[in-house]
Amino acid sequence: LRQVENGGEYRISLADFETIQSDLEVFFQLWLTQWEAKSRVYAQGIIANCRYMLLECHKAGVLFAPVLWKGDTPLGVHIAFIDKSKRSLVCFLVSRNLAIRKPPPGLVLHAYSIRWAIQNGLRTYDLGTGDFSYKYSFGSKERLVEGVRINSTNRLTRGNSLDRRSLSSVISSVRKLHQEGKFHLVERGCRQVLETEPSNLEARRLLDEVLAARRIEEQFATALQRHRSKQFLDARRIYLEVLAANPRHYGANYLLGVLCLQAGQYQAADTYLARATEINPKAAAAYNNRGHALRGLKRYDEALACYEKAIGAKPDFVQAMNNRGVTLRALGRIDEALASFDEALTLKPDFAKALSNRNQLRVPVPR
Known part of the structure; x- marks a missing residue:
């Protein structure tokens, strides 16, 4: 604190009616930088509440907000509430520039706040919840904080609004x-x-x-x-x-594609099923059915790619393995077709379709 107050490049300002908006923006930015990466929803929720609450507290004369500066660069902001009835200063939040270690912004602002509280006739400096080690360096005493939740008898607000x-x-x-x-x-x-x-x-x-x-x-x-x-x-x-x-409803695209496939309308089926796989790239069933549509259009290489994606999304998808084997057979790639049928039968030995398709190739099942 002496280092800061001995002149030079450091200074501490106290938010007033002219600076409160800009000082709070500094606080919000520093605090989000500290905490947003750890819990984005939590950090943004805190700041959303603070934007309204802290301004109202300042208007009511109960907000204490010192800012530590190095030249024109903010190093930290301390937010505390003045409880006049209990003659206490209650620490709420402290934000600091994470790139600065010396002088420690949080420690300096706590020391400044304690001295201000003494000078203004307050009896207690409340460091807030948490048992962080730095708090004990001020000779702090622990106390239990109890929370009370108050509800109306019917759990409704006044006027039900x-x-x-x-x-x-x-x-x-x-x-x-x-x-x-x-x-x-x-x-x-x-x-x-x-x-x-x-x-x-x-x-x-x-x-x-x-x-x-x-x-x-x-x-x-x-x-x-x-x-x-x-x-x-x-x-x-x-x-x-x-x-x-x-237009991007997955279920409607997928099932309309299936309906078209059932009707032998392969081009329409391919259109809807392609859109379904675009909407949900992990939809194994959609890739498998699109493979059927492409096979119906005799676009075997594209069908094969769809079956591979179906298996990639669902590694135990034996139906897609069987369909891949059928497509490989149509392409004349017999050894690969056999391997695909065998893979399906390894996972499901009683899979009749795969067994029938393999037997059509007239090669003994390996034992």
Whole structure:
């Protein structure tokens, strides 16, 4: 602390009404650099809450935010809360420039904060939760921190609606749920936001997306049921409706390709199944069925590549091994065809198709 205060290139500034915005941005950037790589969701969630909360705390006169500088380069920012009723200064978060070791930014800012607290008549400096070793260098005492959760008797808020001040946080949570595919929770969150703020465009957009996706999945389920019931024309019509709404729907592309394959429409089957494998490159069944379509078009080399990809995605895919053998036989590559049938039979000795195809080559099964 003396090194910093003896003039020269180091200085400590205290955030005020003129600098609070820029000082907090410095804090956010340094803190994200420290923690985002370890847990991106956690770090961004903390900062999203802080952007609103810390400004409001500063307006209320309870935020203490010193910044350590080397020239014009920020080395660290300390965020603490002033609890006037308990006459304490409570450390919340500290961010620092990871490239700087000496003087240690965190230690310097703690020392500065403790002295400021003494000078301003505070009795306690709370270093916050955690038993990091540096805290004991200040002669700290441990105490148990208890958390209390308070709920209403019916677990609802007053008026059964969200507080407007919480909406940005709720929307942030809803976006995360949307990325995780938890659409029923997205719908619930959006509806709660819109009850409080009907004009919220983000909530409306997300809700519309979820409802549209639900309608598509309901259509797809109907098409699948018709397909299984051998109502092929109806199934085809509904699959096409699903693809009109979402051209990259894997299930509709895959099953429409299968339906076309069943009807001997190999070119159409190849189109839809190729799209299915593009959407899901690990879909072994889609590669296998596309191989059938290409074989029907007598594009044997391409069919062979599809069977290889199917086996690559599912190494025990004996049906694809059998189909690869059939394709190799069509290409006149008999030894390779035998090896493919044998590989399938090694994994499934009672695989009738592979055994029949191998026997057609009239070569004894190795013992």
